[in-house]
Amino acid sequence: MVCLLKIRGMLEQMSIIERKLADFILDNAHLLRDYSSQQLADAVGTSQSSVVKFCQKLGYKGYPDLKLAVNEAVITASTLQRSDSHEQGQQQSDIKTLVEQLQFSLHSHLRGILEINDEKALRDASDCLLQTDKVLIAGFGQSGIVAHDMQFRLLQLGKLALLHTDPAIALQLASTLDQHSVLLLISESGQNADLLKLARFARQRQIRIISLTSFKTNALSLAADIALYALSGDENVRLNALLVQLAQQHLCHILYLLLCQRQNNDHLLEESSKLLDLLEQQ
């Protein structure tokens, strides 16, 4: 399941041959079962060695490894589909269908997060945030929503989390950071000019940078000390945007919960619940 999403998400940054391979696999995932690397190469019109290199580039040990992963994806998809439609062989209302589709896509996207993100990266990121008191978060547009979310979480943990929607002010805020601070940059594409400015600025000052982008090589993740990724790659543009955002949020939430676990925060919890009570009083 995840495997195919991963491939789809990396389509953009593939060479021609790699892309042909990817397309073939996506279109004929179910056929792969009976293909050797040589056969696949022939089917696509390339060399066997290229097939193997393709597999390795995607992070698999070799061809059999990819094959197994694709097979798993095929099986999982068909099993889930079966158990879903099994519930109601009848036609469902459009809303139900839509909701189930959304939940299914979401489920697969989120499941992929642990596969494309090294556990070490997650641990490093949470270490990083645990040790610092001051975090500047930056993200614009859709990623701005994620940024707000994360700001809220970090504030709850007692961290000074800075964020501003104005890029100029964000840069001003950056000038208040020191080496013990952390810069968290959130961007779908990883190419946003304002964020790159912030990254350059932080690099000069030796401020640690965590990036959170789509899963593909991009300027931002290259500039970051710790790069986190969200899966992307659904065909439906609008749905894809939703899913990427939710995957980003999900990663933030994972970091948040990790921090909760590691930070003895009983007093903080009381504090913030008191605060909430205050806020919500009628």
Next chain:
Amino acid sequence: MVCLLKIRGMLEQMSIIERKLADFILDNAHLLRDYSSQQLADAVGTSQSSVVKFCQKLGYKGYPDLKLAVNEAVITASTLQRSDSHEQGQQQSDIKTLVEQLQFSLHSHLRGILEINDEKALRDASDCLLQTDKVLIAGFGQSGIVAHDMQFRLLQLGKLALLHTDPAIALQLASTLDQHSVLLLISESGQNADLLKLARFARQRQIRIISLTSFKTNALSLAADIALYALSGDENVRLNALLVQLAQQHLCHILYLLLCQRQNNDHLLEESSKLLDLLEQQ
């Protein structure tokens, strides 16, 4: 699935070595993924050639064929099991455990949405938003994140979606609404004083109100024309907050996708993708 049953069914008529192989496979089906025929032979204490012969005797072309079949069985079983009950008491890294727990909770929370929300309410809400051009969204604190999210979505659909984090300004914005406008109020508790003010104001002006709150009777949902609910109720306070927020967002996203479907929006899609390109240019 069939594969393991087949093996089990033939247990009786097997020779000693074959039986050892069969037992091992049945007990360690999940391990087979990473075993070569030689490794399996070693693990069982036999020769590699016997392994191959065993496979062929069972009707498979050879070892890889059996391996694939066993793998399928394992996947199918685990997929079905996971969707049924979520118990896997294996030793995992803390991160993996945390993530799986989170995803499981999320999954169940989201699945509940269709149960606590009338389909009619969802349809009404989307009708309501479809027909209007001007929406004032209000939500503070954590719900503010959801509000921002929804604002972004509605703007993408070409709706004038207003939102301000300052309650006073929000009220000012409300004074620009007319009977064709919609007020969308988002609150966890449904008791926030500022939102209630907005609701009273809108009632007087006969502006339609959609509320999005936790699933319990509350002042806000009573004041609303259409009340939508997010499940709440996890024991862990912090996790619960996350889940409620995500459920709220999920509801918003459902509305958004419904609107996408119903609104012929090809030109809008182009527009907004052009916009995004502009924004993300380096």
Next chain:
DNA sequence: GCAGTATTGAATAATTTATTCCGCCTTGGC
């Protein structure tokens, strides 16, 4: 006890997969 048959594993062949190496092309600097 003996012929016939089945089972096993060592050796080997065949196949599949992984790596190396080389030529080609692109890219970026001068």
Next chain:
DNA sequence: GCCAAGGCGGAATAAATTATTCAATACTGC
């Protein structure tokens, strides 16, 4: 425009995995 650096793809080759052969042994029915 030229050259160096680096990535890409494929042919050749190495390594590994898998399949077959064959001989030894054990077992079965007579």
